[in-house]
Amino acid sequence: MVPCTRNNYQVSNSSPASTGRAMATINELPENILLELFSLVPAWKLLRHCRPVCSLWRDLIDLVSLWKRKCQREGFISQDWDQPVADWKVFYFLCSLRRNLIRNPCAQEGFKYWKIDKNRGDRWKVEDIPRDHGTEFTDPQIKKCFVTSYGTCLKSQQVDLKAAGYWKELMDTVKPDIVIKDWFAARNDCGCIYRICVKLLSDSREVLAEYTPAPVYIEQWSGAEWKEVSYTFSNYPPRVRYIHFQHGGKDTQFWAGWYGPSVTNSSxxxxPEITRKPSPAEGKDPFGRQPDTLTKDIN
Structure with a gap:
């Protein structure tokens, strides 16, 4: 086989068939055809198996147009996408990894994956939506919520970013936006207090950035509509390795039972925001290997 290098790579206007000769290598295909073929190959195979083959393939795989084409092909962006992107390769990987890092956000599995930090009063409970004196959730597919009592109830999850596929160079250099969201609601017949605290932590659990808004006080008989809390961490310090998410509250009437705020659909x-949200399976590391080994392939 003819070695695959730029020195022997030439694209002519005439195909091998039109000249009556056999194609010596795949590199005799027009560049746009090679790019189309590469756009069909999984990202981790492009980087692990295709990119090291030769300088031609390396240069083609590093082209902006290839990664933008892959984003469009996989539905991450629309054909008329007009937002600026600093690095399309990194953008593609972030889109591939994007999913909700909070597990069991809507109480489908009881309290699985949640750490109960405070469990006062009559303790945490799972209830169906709508609660008594409550309202339906904005998304009819969400049927359950976590409910607090007359004593402070707090629960949390800690997200390990390396385990989730976000390697340290990505977090330290690119610093992609970290978006947190939570939904809470009161019972109409009882006042309550809702709290949330989200921290970005280092390897040693040092707090590098924090979102701790003032508690939300909801008066009795002031409605039971679901409310969303949203916050974006941007341009945070380097060394973020964990995200600690905590929320909860209590009622203000000190009634026995579960009259405090309910929470669900945390995320x-x-x-970046994308056109199509990957399924949980797609949200796994697109390279299929340990995050620490990815940087040299991306750079």
Whole structure:
């Protein structure tokens, strides 16, 4: 086989078939055809198996147009996308990884994956939506919520970014936006207090950035509509390795039972908003290997 290098790579206006000769290598295909073929190859195979083959393939795989084409092909962006993108390769990987990093956000599995930090009063409970004196959720597919009592109830999850596929160079250099969201609601017949605290932590659990808004006080008989809390961490310090998410509250009437705020549909996502949200399976590391080994392939 003819070695795959730029020195022997030439694109002519005439195809091998039109000249009556056999194609010696795949590199005799027009560049746009090679790019189309590469756009069909999974990202991790492009970087692990295709890019090291030769300088031609390396240069083609590093082209902006290839990664933009892959984003369009996989539905991450629309054909008429007009937002600026600093690095299309990194953008593609962030889109591939993007999913909700909070597990069991809507109480489908009880309290699985949640750490109960405070469990006062009659303790945490899972209830169906709508609650008594409550309202339906904005998304009819969400049927359950976590409910607090007359004593402070707090629960949390800690997201390990390396385990989730976000390697340290990505977090330290690119610093993709970290978006947190939570939904809460009161019972109409009882006042309550809702709290949320989200921290970005280092390897040693040092707090590098924090979102701790003032508690939300909801008066009795002031409605039971679901409310969303949203916050974006941007341009945060380097060394972020964990995200600690905590929320909860209590009622203000000190009634026995579960009259405090309910919470559900919590989320932590990293990276840009995209047209199509990947499924949980797609949200896994697109390279299929340990995050620490990815940087040299991306750069």
């Amino acid at each position: 932590v996502t990293i990276g």
